Amino acid sequence: MRFPFIALSGPLRRKWHDLRKNRNSKYTNGTLAAGPNVVLYLLYQPKGLLASSVETCRYFAAKGFSVFIVSNAPLSDADRNTLSGLSFGVLERENFGYDFGGYRDGILHLLESGIQMDKLLIMNDSVWFPTFDDEDFLDHVLAAKTDLYGAVLSQRKQHMAQRHLQSYAVAFGKKLLASKDFAVFWRHLLLSSNREWTIRNCEVQMTVHFRKLGYSLDARWGFESLGSVLDQLSDDELKDLLRLEAELERKRAPTIEALIATHGSPTWRADVTAFVDSRKFRKQIMLLHPAALSRMNFPFMKKSREPFYSVLRPLYAKWLGNKCAPTVLQELSHWD
Template sequence: MVQKWVIKRELARSARHLKFPFYAIAAPIQRYLHDRSKAQNSRFTPGLQPRGAQLALYLLHQKDALLASTFETCQHLAAKGFSTLIVSNTPLAEADRQALAPYCFAMIERPNFGYDFGGYRDGVLWLLDNPGPVTRLLLLNDSVWFPTLPGEDFLAQLLASDCDLYGAIMSQRKRHVSDRYVQSYAFGFSGKLVETALFKRYWQHLNLQSDREWTIRRCERKMTAVFRSAGHKIGARWDFPDVEKALRQLGDADLIAVLQLEAKLEQKRGEVIGPLVARHGQPGWRVEVEAYINSPKFRKFILLLHPSVWLPLNFPFLKKSKERRFAQHRPYFIQSVGPECNPVMLAEIARWDAMDPLVTSAVSQTADTAV
């Protein structure tokens, strides 16, 4: 039986889509008004870090004091040779500006217009208006903890890639190849692409709305299509062949954990997964499980897979979303990956859901049954 919260979510999503034609009309006007008032409504502060050619645009949206994990991420970017531009979609306290200054060459504080892509756009346009050499431009936002694993290689792969647009994750396998897109919480551009007229035109004319569905559909998904259609090479560190290979290499106990978490997050699959787990030890069980995992019925959304899959993948991101399924997923991360995790981030993750009673209840139930 489909849960009520899922039905409500889908109905709300459908209702929001009815607004899209009006958004499409209003967006160019709102973009124009935002650009006209940007100088008055934004604040620029220089940082202490020298600006190099290997750039990171790190987008923040933290309404209270900055999280300790923010500084861990900044330190990691600096250690990997990135010069960082901070873009904050909320005002920063003076103490936070001073604390961030050693880890960035500039800070921009702006209104939260257009969500993450609005912040990306203002940051990218500032860089283009203040030109300097660029070999690689990383865009990263604080909707994820990063890096949660000490030996992460995403940044090294990004720098070594010959792709013009290279992200952490490519979207769902079920999509047509031409429709698949780079997910937007961590991705980068080559210096060659940054120098093109298309790159500047894309960001200048990007239609924004402060609406999650609009941002996903009209910004995140279309960005890949724009640059792919112009002949630029697209790639990602993790794709479905990587996930499938990691799943095949798991032992039986980890496979059962993967299935049980899938049944918890996708309860409609419980009728299939429950009996499948119960048949463990019978002849042909492994073949049957692998056939199910390789079928379209099994969701391979890497951000919600059991974290035992993440270790062989060296996957160093964890979503901060308060959405129930991500909250239910975090105790599994703490149990499976916790010993490998950055201790500052691990402590923050363990406290993350404590202030939301509904989420806390769900997390507690998950922790009680975690494998």
């Protein structure tokens, strides 16, 4: 119900933000040089910089990315000094527009500064990354030939026109970065501090917009390519997967429990596969359940304090603690 008001007031709010952002922002030069492969790493840590975020910055550099920090919260002098030593620039801004507000201000700053980029990756600290030492997502980002490349492509069969690159991470290629279309999209983006608006009209529409303009896209993982993962799971792991789905989707719990009860029948694995491939199963579980994401080398874990994710973190720490980066394991074990 709020969306019409947001749409009508959006242009004025955006103009007001742009008029005030120089006064309300603080830019600090970093000690490192800017290279052709840039990562815009967005932070919102009003209680102080997390050790895992420092390690993430170092990891980006080790993989060949120049780090540009955008903070949606004021930084302490100590944290600012730490981040400036890990990047070529630190931009502190008012927290307007959620992550896409930060992406917009950061991207426009990069474009206006004339930074020459072959690749730009945007990622925020709503996830721990990398959770695994041997992750290969950034290698795929650097090797990608498409105009947009993301971690996860949402491919819900009933909403094929709304397929979008989820906000774990999205990279833009040189052709798109150099185009007028790229700058125009970010300048005209309507921002709001309404979370649902940001998801639907920024995150989803970014992919939809550039796909309609003819730009190519791809992702490291897609919901409809997860069937091969099921074949790698043991029967016990499949039962754990179903139990997690039952806990998160209570309305479907009786159906799922009935399926679990038929374990041992000749058609059990085929029945489970059919259920997971149906619309009844939340495909996102495959990207969150430790047994599945371990097989996929999926190196992200969400920090959201929603009950959905609070259920997952203890399982992650229990089942994948031996693979998880120590700093990340320490933080997620005490997060809730």
